């Protein structure tokens with residue numbers, strides 16, 4: 534792990550630039566003394582490790598609408614500066630006009646005093662008008678367009694079945710530099726649910742990219758080693774978001790010891806070797822991988838049901854979870870790249886100038902669920918204690 538100058542030793546304007554791992558001089562002294570005296574002394578001393586990074590962004594987020602929006606928006610806006618807001622409302626956000634109205638509803642639901650910018654997306658349908666996409670993108674209203682194969686996931690009934698019908702839109706997007714965000718799973722009932730991402734790469738994604746040179750594509754919520762390999766083998770026009778929960782859970786979390794509906798999401802979590810490939814990619818610093826939490830709230834009755842909805846709600850404790858994952862991988866110095874730098878670089882936006890500090894201490898308390906006007910929503914349980922707290 535890199536040891537950087539202490540935060541206190543830097544002028545205020547350099548603190549943001551330094552980023553990365555910052556320990557106070559007092560902590561360092563304690564560690565040095567502890568090293569001389571033996572390991573017992575380390576636990577006897579409270580740690581004051583701090584990590585200051587640029588304020589992060591979430592490149593894949595579900596905010597929903599109405600009472601649910603009101604309930605979940607503060608959880609993201611508390612820590613994140615910007616988020617790519619998914620368009621899978623009912624009915625979906627398909628036109629520039631829909632996106633403008635949805636953005637207004639999000640801004641109206643913003644808690645007072647928060648500084649958060651929603652980055653809007655359009656839901657690609659077989660009827661999407663290339664000119665409408667171009668106009669919405671040109672005026673900065675829409676940042677990306679989202680492709681859902683019809684029926685692949687929550688609220689995706691209006692998604693694409695015949696990819697030839699969206700060729701014109703994709704060509705227009707390549708021309709104007711508007712990225713395509715992809716839910717990368719085939720819906721063929723013959724294909725096993727655990728293989729749907731890998732098959733999508735071969736059957737759909739690779740052909741689309743070959744047919745549309747210059748199209749920027751984000752593989753959303755990557756869940757497999759196959760996906761990691763595909764991104765790594767591609768040129769700079771392909772990036773991928775990775776969720777917090779896919780860096781932590783495997784399919785065992787969902788199925789062992791009884792069905793755990795709050796771990797069920799799409800794409801479904803895979804074997805440990807896939808989770809480990811995602812951790813390796815996220816913690817490598819490779820600029821093609823960045824955070825998209827896919828925090829996707831559903832009320833507890835809708836999750837804890839004979840046919841439960843797919844989606845994990847992690848906005849509340851995502852940064853504490855990620856710091857733990859990166860620390861375990863001995864890669865805390867790469868956390869800033871993953872949550873704050875790689876995403877804006879891919880989207881051609883400047884990173885945030887404000888900073889956020891995580892401090893390590895006793896285990897972090899977070900609510901098991903949050904209350905929304907629609908009902909309770911369970912917060913992601915990583916299954917291990919968290920120690921990194923976002924400083925207020």
Ligand SMILES: NC(=O)N[C@@H](CC(=O)O)C(=O)O
Pocket residue numbers: 595621686687688716797798799800827829830843844845
């Ligand atoms: N990820 C999920 O399991 N669910 C998302 C949809 C999605 O991102 O595919 C949702 O909207 O609930």
Ligand SMILES: [Zn+2]
Pocket residue numbers: 686716753754799800
């Ligand atoms: Zn999805």
Ligand SMILES: [Zn+2]
Pocket residue numbers: 593594595619827829
């Ligand atoms: Zn999603």
